[in-house]
Amino acid sequence: MITIKNLHASIGDKEILKGINLTVKAGEVHAIMGPNGSGKSTLSGVLAGKEDYDVTEGEVTFNGKDFLELSPEDRAREGLFLAFQYPVEIPGVSNINFLKTALNEIRAYRGQEEISAKDFLALIKEKQKIVELDAKLTNRSVNEGFSGGEKKRNEIFQMAVLEPKLAILDETDSGLDIDALRIVANGVNKLKSKDNATIVITHYQRLLDYIVPDFVHILYNGKIVKSGGKELALELEAKGYDEIKKQFEETV
Amino acid sequence: MIDTKTNITQTILDALTASGNKVGYMPDAKVVEAIRYVEENGIPNNKHEDYKYCNLEAVFRKDFKVIGNKFNSVANVDVHKLKNAHNIVVINGEYNESLSDKISGIKLSTLANAGSELKAHITKYANVNSDAMVALNTAFCSGGLFISISGIREKPIHIINVVSAKENAVINPRQLIILEKSAEVTLVESFVSENNSGKVFQNHLSEVVLNENSKLKSYRLQNEDENSHQVNTVQVDVSRYANYNTNTFTFNGALVRNNLNAVLSGDLCESHLNGLFISSGAKLIDNHTLVDHQKPNCESNELYKGIAKDKSTGIFNGKIYVRKDAQKTNAYQSSKNILLSEDATINTKPQLEIYADDVKCSHGTSTGKVDEAALFYLKSRGIGDENARKLLLQAFAQEVIDKIEIEELQEKVIKLFEKAL
Numbered sequence A: 001m002i003t004i005k006n007l008h009a010s011i012g013d014k015e016i017l018k019g020i021n022l023t024v025k026a027g028e029v030h031a032i033m034g035p036n037g038s039g040k041s042t043l044s045g046v047l048a049g050k051e052d053y054d055v056t057e058g059e060v061t062f063n064g065k066d067f068l069e070l071s072p073e074d075r076a077r078e079g080l081f082l083a084f085q086y087p088v089e090i091p092g093v094s095n096i097n098f099l100k101t102a103l104n105e106i107r108a109y110r111g112q113e114e115i116s117a118k119d120f121l122a123l124i125k126e127k128q129k130i131v132e133l134d135a136k137l138t139n140r141s142v143n144e145g146f147s148g149g150e151k152k153r154n155e156i157f158q159m160a161v162l163e164p165k166l167a168i169l170d171e172t173d174s175g176l177d178i179d180a181l182r183i184v185a186n187g188v189n190k191l192k193s194k195d196n197a198t199i200v201i202t203h204y205q206r207l208l209d210y211i212v213p214d215f216v217h218i219l220y221n222g223k224i225v226k227s228g229g230k231e232l233a234l235e236l237e238a239k240g241y242d243e244i245k246k247q248f249e250e251t252v
Numbered sequence B: 001m002i003d004t005k006t007n008i009t010q011t012i013l014d015a016l017t018a019s020g021n022k023v024g025y026m027p028d029a030k031v032v033e034a035i036r037y038v039e040e041n042g043i044p045n046n047k048h049e050d051y052k053y054c055n056l057e058a059v060f061r062k063d064f065k066v067i068g069n070k071f072n073s074v075a076n077v078d079v080h081k082l083k084n085a086h087n088i089v090v091i092n093g094e095y096n097e098s099l100s101d102k103i104s105g106i107k108l109s110t111l112a113n114a115g116s117e118l119k120a121h122i123t124k125y126a127n128v129n130s131d132a133m134v135a136l137n138t139a140f141c142s143g144g145l146f147i148s149i150s151g152i153r154e155k156p157i158h159i160i161n162v163v164s165a166k167e168n169a170v171i172n173p174r175q176l177i178i179l180e181k182s183a184e185v186t187l188v189e190s191f192v193s194e195n196n197s198g199k200v201f202q203n204h205l206s207e208v209v210l211n212e213n214s215k216l217k218s219y220r221l222q223n224e225d226e227n228s229h230q231v232n233t234v235q236v237d238v239s240r241y242a243n244y245n246t247n248t249f250t251f252n253g254a255l256v257r258n259n260l261n262a263v264l265s266g267d268l269c270e271s272h273l274n275g276l277f278i279s280s281g282a283k284l285i286d287n288h289t290l291v292d293h294q295k296p297n298c299e300s301n302e303l304y305k306g307i308a309k310d311k312s313t314g315i316f317n318g319k320i321y322v323r324k325d326a327q328k329t330n331a332y333q334s335s336k337n338i339l340l341s342e343d344a345t346i347n348t349k350p351q352l353e354i355y356a357d358d359v360k361c362s363h364g365t366s367t368g369k370v371d372e373a374a375l376f377y378l379k380s381r382g383i384g385d386e387n388a389r390k391l392l393l394q395a396f397a398q399e400v401i402d403k404i405e406i407e408e409l410q411e412k413v414i415k416l417f418e419k420a421l
């Protein structure tokens, strides 16, 4: 699905990603954990094509294509979806209109014809159910005045409609209450298949109880310093990052 | 040859005098006064504070040194009509009765045929000594249009202003619009051009009178071609309990300068001034507004939004006067603008002069670029750059477009807006 090799990225003079290596295959769920400021959101931003970052070294291939060459919109059309840690409010752009435009552009890219108004409405209804998103919210402007939890649900709702091949969930669990966490996690699980993959960025084992990862990676100071199975997350939950920090401090 | 200010002004005055189809309804004394004002002050240039960014003298010097004042005839204006409105047609500044709808129950004529009401109102609102363009119009205005409304009119009145110049032309159309006590009407004004083979400078002037408790909802849609220059002065007098609501949409024209002046001369009245423009190419779109609070307990709102593309210039200048007597005034003004290119310019200037002490006034202006975070968010969902920008600009303009209460007009404005983007 995606292969990241020796990825370096910086903002201005500051190098934030310092050689990331990661391979995610179809059907897999990977969790990325790591202390605040270690570069998790930077990694997802770089993968989605955010222009603030300079990729100084390394390569990313997505289903055989050189991903770093593509515009953000083409990356999405190829099947990447990033659920943002901080979804943006866009006053005046209706959720529905936005999603319909997005879906149709993705379809056009793949040589499919526009979805009919009727089919689109049916699709929206069906996907709303998956994340139990209030229908009223879909008629409002994108994220405008949404509560923190509603914004996160809206991200997963969009993901459900756009059906990506690779979804990156950047702290989608933060700001969710216990019930919402379960709903969102169930939504993600329902959308999982052998053909798509998920990268879950989180600080908490809580989410991983629901979305069970095949692999857990620890990102520290711009590098993946440790990888393992789902037990690695449990270990972190118990011990915190102290050991990791001590071990890798010198190399900083 | 020395190209001084008086030279081009005199050239214009001479040419307009020579083409002289004098209409006769303007009192001679006013004409003399007006010509003297133009001679003394010249066509406004960038040395006049109010025309700092809008140098009309340079436009006249460049394109109107020689004026043929020859026009094409326009036989059909159906494409510009609104279905659910009374359509009135004005061609090259002259009211065209045969192309216009007959409207029963209102007074509608040329100014020359307006009868006794003319004397009571003409030049009473637009002061010839305030602005050379007002003076120029007063001295050389064409047949003009007179509309007087009483009672409540359900169906909107739509004035279609068409220009079609064969050779370079300067025209001075004039309107007098009166709403009698408790009258209510919706007025749409479209400014369009058809096959201009010459350049045209339209110096349009409206005097609008809202008598007690009357209500005017007005729209101006400016969409002329690149040969058209326009100064559009609207001088409104708003009486006690009256409500003036106007929305100006400007999408095309080489130069458009709007002078919109609302004088709130009675207490407990209100005015709502809204505008939306897109400037592109090397065009200049300039909205100057003035809200003059003269009496207590009045409210004024103002919302102008602009988008400047390419090498164009957009200007918003909003004056609010609150006179000593105008206690308990509520006045709000907001101007928001988006620059779409490095070479485009937006100049905004709110000017508040407040002489009363018990008032609520606020104003805000902003000029920025398209929100990059929002743009990235849209693109990250697969929406291409062009559509993403379009969605954001539509969202930006929506607040003003939503104020249109006539469905077919709103559709038209949306279409023109999208085309201009």
Ligand SMILES: Nc1ncnc2c1ncn2[C@@H]1O[C@H](COP(=O)(O)OP(=O)(O)OP(=O)(O)O)[C@@H](O)[C@H]1O
Binding pocket: A011, A014, A016, A034, A035, A036, A037, A038, A039, A040, A041, A042, A043, A052, A085
């Ligand atoms: N625009 C920017 N300018 C300067 N520094 C930045 C910018 N964006 C991110 N950084 C820095 O890069 C580092 C990594 O940030 P990033 O947001 O990727 O961390 P994170 O791992 O997602 O943290 P968190 O767990 O708090 O979400 C931080 O030190 C941050 O301050």
Ligand SMILES: [Mg+2]
Binding pocket: A040, A041, A042, A085, A170, A171
């Ligand atoms: Mg983060």
